[in-house]
Amino acid sequence: xxxxxxxxxxxxxxxxxxxxxxxxxxxxxxxxxxxxxxxxxxxxxxxxxxxxxxxxxxxxxxxxxxxxxxxxxxxxxxxxxxxxxxxxxxxxxxxxxxxxxxxxxxxxxxxxxxxxxxxxxxxxxxxxxxxxxxxxxxxxxxxxxxxxxxxxxxxxxxxxxxxxxxxxxxxxxxxxxxxxxxxxxxxxxxxxxxxxxxxxxxxxxxxxxxxxxxxxxxxxxxxxxxxxxxxxxxxxxxxxxxxxxxxxxxxxxxxxxxxxxxxxxxxxxxxxxxxxxxxxxxxxxxxxxxxxxxxxxxxxxxxxxxxxxxxxxxxxxxxxxxxxxxxxxxxxxxxxxxxxxxxxxxxxxxxxxxxxxxxxxxxxxxxxxxxxxxxxx
Amino acid sequence: xxxxxxxxxxxxxxxxxxxxxxxxxxxxxxxxxxxxxxxxxxxxxxxxxxxxxxxxxxxxxxxxxxxxxxxxxxxxxxxxxxxxxxxxxxxxxxxxxxxxxxxxxxxxxxxxxxxxxxxxxxxxxxxxxxxxxxxxxxxxxxxxxxxxxxxxxxxxxxxxxxxxxxxxxxxxxxxxxxxxx
Numbered sequence: 300x301x302x303x304x305x306x307x308x309x310x311x312x313x314x315x316x317x318x319x320x321x322x323x324x325x326x327x328x329x330x331x332x333x334x335x336x337x338x339x340x341x342x343x344x345x346x347x348x349x350x351x352x353x354x355x356x357x358x359x360x361x362x363x364x365x366x367x368x369x370x371x372x373x374x375x376x377x378x379x380x381x382x383x384x385x386x387x388x389x390x391x392x393x394x395x396x397x398x399x400x401x402x403x404x405x406x407x408x409x410x411x412x413x414x415x416x417x418x419x420x421x422x423x424x425x426x427x428x429x430x431x432x433x434x435x436x437x438x439x440x441x442x443x444x445x446x447x448x449x450x451x452x453x454x455x456x457x458x459x460x461x462x463x464x465x466x467x468x469x470x471x472x473x474x475x476x477x478x479x480x481x482x483x484x485x486x487x488x489x490x491x492x493x494x495x496x497x498x499x500x501x502x503x504x505x506x507x508x509x510x511x512x513x514x515x516x517x518x519x520x521x522x523x524x525x526x527x528x529x530x531x532x533x534x535x536x537x538x539x540x541x542x543x544x545x546x547x548x549x550x551x552x553x554x555x556x557x558x559x560x561x562x563x564x565x566x567x568x569x570x571x572x573x574x575x576x577x578x579x580x581x582x583x584x585x586x587x588x589x590x591x592x593x594x595x596x597x598x599x600x601x602x603x604x605x606x607x608x609x610x611x612x613x614x615x616x617x618x619x620x621x622x623x624x625x626x627x628x629x630x631x632x633x634x635x636x637x638x639x640x641x642x643x644x645x646x647x648x649x650x651x652x653x654x655x656x657x658x659x660x661x662x663x664x665x666x667x668x669x670x671x672x673x674x675x676x
Numbered sequence: 677x678x679x680x681x682x683x684x685x686x687x688x689x690x691x692x693x694x695x696x697x698x699x700x701x702x703x704x705x706x707x708x709x710x711x712x713x714x715x716x717x718x719x720x721x722x723x724x725x726x727x728x729x730x731x732x733x734x735x736x737x738x739x740x741x742x743x744x745x746x747x748x749x750x751x752x753x754x755x756x757x758x759x760x761x762x763x764x765x766x767x768x769x770x771x772x773x774x775x776x777x778x779x780x781x782x783x784x785x786x787x788x789x790x791x792x793x794x795x796x797x798x799x800x801x802x803x804x805x806x807x808x809x810x811x812x813x814x815x816x817x818x819x820x821x822x823x824x825x826x827x828x829x830x831x832x833x834x835x836x837x838x839x840x841x842x843x844x845x846x847x848x849x850x851x852x853x854x855x856x857x
Binding site for chain 2: 350371434
């Protein structure tokens with residue numbers, strides 16, 4: 300392009316309304332884009348199209364009723380939402396959890412992390428113009444959903460983690476089926492690499508695109524794989540181990556450049572680590588000292604914690620998910636605040652979309668892997 | 677769904693081959709219900725189950741259901757998820773952009789009546805408050821099989837449509853029930 304034409308293009312500014320109904324926004328996000336030719340000069344994410352008043356609704360439910368609302372925050376990884384909520388309420392009410400239930404929580408959380416990253420893998424590939432990975436990703440995901448269905452009856456929203464434990468122990472035959480799945484799944488990660496990760500078209504669309512520096516990532520409050528792809532090695536599972544993560548042996552994948560491809564690949568590596576954690580949990584659950592017992596020991600149906608406050612956070616699939624609960628001594632929370640990682644991840648868009656090409660908008664948005672249920676709450 | 681020849685209104689054997697006779701109603705409805713293209717449009721949790729329905733295990737395309745990214749090419753809209761008040765206006769606009777005849781499946785408790793958010797200040801309690809709905813599908817979220825059942829129910833409805841009073845809508849509009857508020 301000659302200087303003359305680029306100058307002519309620069310004169311024209313165009314406004315493009317991206318969303319809320321767009322196949323690549325992963326829900327109902329709207330981004331108001333101002334472009335000059337091919338280059339984005341201003342991007343303003345507009346959230347709230349799925350605002351359901353969730354935090355207010357917590358105040359009108361009892362502690363056990365409110366659990367089902369947490370499922371619907373980040374609906375792709377509902378287990379982590381359940382877990383973070385229950386940890387906060389347990390801290391508030393001083394409830395002890397049986398060790399077996401702790402292992403079950405970690406096991407299901409890691410399986411859910413795989414399922415969630417598989418949805419990312421499939422939809423990100425579709426965004427980049429490759430449809431086939433979507434079909435492979437959902438084939439494997441259905442197997443995890445089958446396991447969850449055996450466990451708690453739900454395919455997508457589980458409410459499996461309860462205050463004081465979990466809703467049920469493993470049914471007969473579950474452990475074998477889970478091992479079967481992990482044995483099937485681990486070699487699939489190599490398939491994905493040959494199918495997509497090393498694909499030259501995919502790499503040219505994602506590698507070196509949408510760079511986020513470590514300083515930027517920290518100042519915008521990114522967390523999860525989006526943060527670790529830029530360099531900072533922060534994972535709640537390592538930094539402040541909850542449940543039994545301190546007894547488990549796993550690595551946290553970290554990348555350096557913070558490009559779309561790095562964010563993508565961090566998640567791919569995390570899936571392998573999650574499978575390892577799940578195997579360790581299965582081994583631990585088979586030990587005789589962790590024999591099945593009542594899963595929510597001595598927790599009343601109507602919880603009435605003393606006045607006070609508590610905060611608990613977990614490493615969800617999308618980052619650091621926290622629940623801040625305040626009790627005034629009544630049956631329902633006085634205030635429940637959710638620190639959703641997607642909400643903070645979506646905020647950085649206004650900075651990194653500025654100056655990028657319009658074709659990269661979808662790549663950058665897809666690589667951040669946001670869930671609008673959690674952004675808007 | 678495929679066509680079962682026995683269901684054709686009339687097949688006559690003529691010298692040199694057979695000929696199928698059918699009413700125009702039958703032919704139009706048959707072609708219409710065999711290729712219902714939904715809008716790629718997800719709102720919340722139900723959209724993930726909708727995606728699962730398009731994916732490997734359930735393979736919605738075998739029923740002629742093939743998602744379209746633009747409302748201009750879509751026949752049916754799955755309202756998959758909670759309708760927040762901020763989203764109500766875009767939904768009406770998208771609905772108006774769809775060409776007639778158009779159908780709506782309200783997927784999940786939220787789109788039917790507000791579901792778990794029945795007492796929320798920010799949620800439209802049922803998408804039928806803003807656009808007409810043909811099939812209500814309960815569940816939170818409904819399974820992909822349930823979504824298929826809803827499509828089959830809609831196909832049954834389409835098969836009863838008549839060209840005679842046809843202004844691009846189902847029987848309900850003729851009585852005025854499908855007018856947008």
